[in-house]
Amino acid sequence: MIEKIWFEKHLLGWLLWPLFWPLSKLFKCLAERRRGSYQKDDKRVYRAPVPVIVVGNITVGGNGKTPTVIWLVELLQRYGFKPGVVSRGYGAKAPSYPLVLDSGTSTKHCGDEPKLIHQRTGVPVAVSPVRSEAVKALLPAGVDIIVTDDGLQHYALARDIEIVVVDGNRRFGNEKLLPLGPLRESVERLNSVDFVITNGGKASSEEVAMSLTPSLAVNLITSEQAPVSQLNELVAFAGIAHPPRFFATLKELGASIKLSKSFADHKDFDPTELASIANQGDNVIMTEKDAVKCQQYAQDNWWYLPVSASIAEHDEQKILDRIKEVMRSYGSSTT
Template identity: 65%
Template sequence: MIEKIWFHRHPLGYVLAPLLWPLSQLFKLISRQRRQSYMAGDKPRYRAPVPVIVAGNITAGGNGKTPVVIWLVETLQALGMKPGVVSRGYGGKAAKYPLVVELDTPSSQSGDEPALIKRRTGAPVAVDPVRSQAVQALLQHDVDVIITDDGLQHYALERDIEFVVIDGQRRFGNQHYIPFGPLREGLERLDEVDFLITNGGQAQSNEIAMTLEPSDAVNLKTGEKVPVNSLSQLVAFAGIGHPPRFFKTLETLDAEVIKTQAFADHQAFEQSELQQLAKQGKHLIMTEKDAVKCYQFAEDNWWYLPVSANISAQDKQNIIEKITEVKSQYGSSST
C-alpha cells in the first residue's frame, strides 16, 4: 500500500497525510543535517587509496542499481582493471564483519545482491554495514577500483564518482521524503552527481538511457540455457524491489506465464512454499537475484532469467573516460 501512496497517489495518502507529512519533514531535516556534518568535516570520513565509485539512488526501493554495478565491473574488467565491490549486505546476517564473499557463501549471510554480483562477475566482494571496513578488506585482494553497491547516502566513505540510478517508469513518485514519499534525499542532489542513469521509461536530456536486456532462461540445477518462450505453463515469482518489472519482462518475451507471485524484497523463501507454487504449472521461473537463495533446494524444472544493463556506446565511452581520468590521478606523484 505504501508504494501506491508514493507512486500512484492513492486516496489513502491524503487520509494519512497529517501523520506522514510531519514525519517526512523530520526525515528531511535529519538527512540534511547528517550530510552537512560529513561535508563540513564534523564527522570523520574514510578515503581509500584507490578510486571509489558509488552506484546508488535517492529513492527507496529497487531501481536497477545492481545491474549497473555488474555492468561497471564487467566493463572495467574488460579494460584490464581489477574492480572490487562493497555492499552493506542488506538482508544478510554474517557471524562477523567484514565478510569477504565466496561462491559458496550463503546469501543469508552475504545478502542477495553481493551473492549475485560474485556469481556473475567473479570479482572480489566484501560486505560490511560499515563500508570503509569492507573497502579495507578488499584492499587485501589486489583491487585497483572500488565500486559500492548502493551507499549514496553513506557519507562516512569518501567517493570519487557518483552514479544515481532512476526508475524510468516511477521516477520520484510524489517527490516527498520517507515515509510520505520515496525520497531519501531531495531532487537537488541530482545536480551534484556525475552520472544519472535511467532504467527504462524516457530518459531526460541530462540522463543516460539504460535498458535491461534479458537473455535465455538458465536452469538452476544443470545450467542449461533455453529461450524463455520455449518453456510452457510458467509460474513466475519475484522477491525484488519492484516485482511487476520482472513480470512485464516475461510478457515482452512472449513467455507463457499462467501465474505470478510477488514477494517482499529480500524475503527468505521456504522450500515447501516454492515447491507448492511450482506445482501450479510445469516450470518455475524467477529472477537471478532470487535464484541465489534457491540453488540448494532447486527442482529440475526451476529456472531463472538473467538480465544485463544495456548502455549506448557513446555513454559507455564517457563513463570509461571519467573513471580512467580519476584512476590516473591516483597513480600520479601528486597523490
C-alpha cells in the same frame, strides 16, 4: 498500498498528508544535516587509497542498481582495471564482519545481491554494515578501484564518483521524502552527482539512458538455456523490490504464465512454500537474484531469467573518461 500512495497519487495519500507531512519534513531536515556534518568533518570520513565509485539511488525500492553495478564492473574489467565491490549485505547476517565472499558463501551470510555480483563477475566482493571495513578487507586482493553497491547516503565513506540509478517509468513518484513519499534525499541531490542513469522510460538530455535486456532462461540444475516462450505453464515468482517489472518482462517475451507470486525484497524463502507453488505449473521461472538463494533445493524444472544492462557507447565512453580522470589523480592509469 504504499506503492499506490507514493507513485499513483492514491486518495489515501491525501488523507494521510496531515500525519506524514511533518514527518517527511523532519526526515529531510535530518538527512541534510547528517550529510552536512560529514562534509564539514573530514576526520569522520574514511578515504580509501584507491578510487571509490558509488552506485546508488535517492529512492527506496528497485531501480536496476544491481545490473548497473554488474555492467560497471564488467566495463572496468574490459579496460584492464581490477575492481572490487563492497555492499551492506542487506537482509543477511554474517558470523563476523567484514566478510569476503567465496564460491561457498551462503546468501544467509552475505545477502542475495553481493552473491549475484560475485557469481556474475568473479571480482572480489566484501560485505559489512561499515563499508570502510569492507573496503579495507578488499585491498589485500590487489584491487585498484572500488565499486559500492548502494551506499549513496553512507557518507562515512569518501567517494570520487557518484552514480544514481533512476527508474525511468516510476521516476520519483510524488517527489516527497519518507514516509510521505519514496525519497531518501530530495531530487536536488541529483545536481551534485556525476551521472544519473535512467533505467527504461525516457531519459532527459542530462541523463544516461539504460535498458535491461533479458537473455535466455537458464535451468538451475543443468544450466540448459531455453527461450522463455518455450517453457510451458510457468509459475513465476519474484522476491525483488518491484516484482511487476519482472512479470511484465516475461509477458513481453511471450511467456505462458499460469501463476505469478510476489514476495518481499530479499525474502528468505521457505523451500516448502516454494515447492507448493511450483506444483501448480509445469515449470518455475524466477529472477537471477532469487536463483542464488534457491540453488541448494531447486528442482529440475526451475529456471531463472538473467538480465543485463545496456548503455549506448558514447555514454559508456563518458563514464569511462571520468573514471580514467580520477585514476590519474591517484597517480595510476589504465588504457
